[in-house]
Amino acid sequence: MKKRLPFGLLGSEIQPGKGARLTLEVAKLHTNTPIQIPVIVQHARKKGPTILLLAGLHGDEINGIEIVRQMIKKGWNKPSYGTVICIPVFNIFGFLNLSREFPDGRDLNRSFPGTKNGSLASQFAYLFMKEIAPLADVIIDFHTGASQRNNYPQTRADFKDKKAKELCDVFAAPFTIDSGLLSKSIRNAVTKIGKKYILFEGGKANRIDDFIVNRGIDGTKRVMQQLGMRHFDIASPESPSVVIKSSKWIRASNSGIFNLRVKNGVFVTKGTILGIISDPYGKFERSVKAPMDCYVFNVNEMPLVNKGDALFHVGR
Numbered sequence: 076m077k078k079r080l081p082f083g084l085l086g087s088e089i090q091p092g093k094g095a096r097l098t099l100e101v102a103k104l105h106t107n108t109p110i111q112i113p114v115i116v117q118h119a120r121k122k123g124p125t126i127l128l129l130a131g132l133h134g135d136e137i138n139g140i141e142i143v144r145q146m147i148k149k150g151w152n153k154p155s156y157g158t159v160i161c162i163p164v165f166n167i168f169g170f171l172n173l174s175r176e177f178p179d180g181r182d183l184n185r186s187f188p189g190t191k192n193g194s195l196a197s198q199f200a201y202l203f204m205k206e207i208a209p210l211a212d213v214i215i216d217f218h219t220g221a222s223q224r225n226n227y228p229q230t231r232a233d234f235k236d237k238k239a240k241e242l243c244d245v246f247a248a249p250f251t252i253d254s255g256l257l258s259k260s261i262r263n264a265v266t267k268i269g270k271k272y273i274l275f276e277g278g279k280a281n282r283i284d285d286f287i288v289n290r291g292i293d294g295t296k297r298v299m300q301q302l303g304m305r306h307f308d309i310a311s312p313e314s315p316s317v318v319i320k321s322s323k324w325i326r327a328s329n330s331g332i333f334n335l336r337v338k339n340g341v342f343v344t345k346g347t348i349l350g351i352i353s354d355p356y357g358k359f360e361r362s363v364k365a366p367m368d369c370y371v372f373n374v375n376e377m378p379l380v381n382k383g384d385a386l387f388h389v390g391r
């Protein structure tokens with residue numbers, strides 16, 4: 076039998092059946108401290124695909140970091156076939172600062188594919204596209220809602236991309252949402268170079284939620300199993316994934332105090348009161364109603380809102 080080759084990454088060679096913790100060296104802080112991003116690799120003895128588990132692209136989105144951490148801690152990142160690359164904290168600047176963005180205020184997810192001498196975020200994106208992305212066949216990228224906007228566990232794909240949709244079906248999150256590619260996003264950049272990509276969204280920033288983490292882990296295992304990388308004992312999802320083909324944001328019609336009246340993830344009929352906006356002095360109350368029969372898969376948990384703020388993401 077032909078001897079299995081080592082896996083080359085970031086100037087290192089990982090032998091079949093072995094793992095390694097490598098570092099992606101990006102830049103230096105203003106303290107001159109080098110910024111190093113740990114990259115954890117497990118290379119099986121037997122041939123198979125390469126999957127990349129990526130979290131913390133937004134530094135305050137902790138659920139994904141916890142998903143990848145548990146995958147590593149419990150040894151679920153050790154494949155029988157193929158290779159698993161884990162990057163638990165991608166935007167380490169944001170992680171240190173408890174912030175979504177880079178120190179220069181840029182959103183890494185609007186900086187792809189990046190340039191060698193661009194902004195810090197752009198350099199980051201460039202290095203990732205050069206050193207890591209080409210090695211992966213499949214990428215799972217873990218996110219949460221921004222700030223107080225709580226996403227019910229969901230994967231998103233452009234349904235015109237059949238392969239991406241198929242992978243979302245395998246992942247089987249409670250919701251699967253049709254969503255177009257945003258320019259300069261990582262999803263756009265890696266899709267363009269032919270990678271299969273799953274965007275997972277669950278929970279909200281700066282919070283760990285076990286329900287979300289477990290949905291993310293189960294989905295990841297299902298994908299690894301489907302790719303033939305290893306066997307897992309995973310229960311089937313409690314209910315089949317709800318596929319959302321058209322969605323809309325419901326925004327605040329007034330500024331005021333917001334009382335949430337509906338549970339995230341539920342189906343509501345047209346006219347159901349989803350929340351109440353009131354002023355703090357007992358003068359007015361306005362109800363926020365469902366504009367149609369729809370599922371609610373993102374709710375705003377911030378009790379103070381301004382007119383125009385996104386309150387709910389709904390769809391059918």
Ligand SMILES: [Zn+2]
Pocket residue numbers: 132133136217218219
């Ligand atoms: Zn994010």
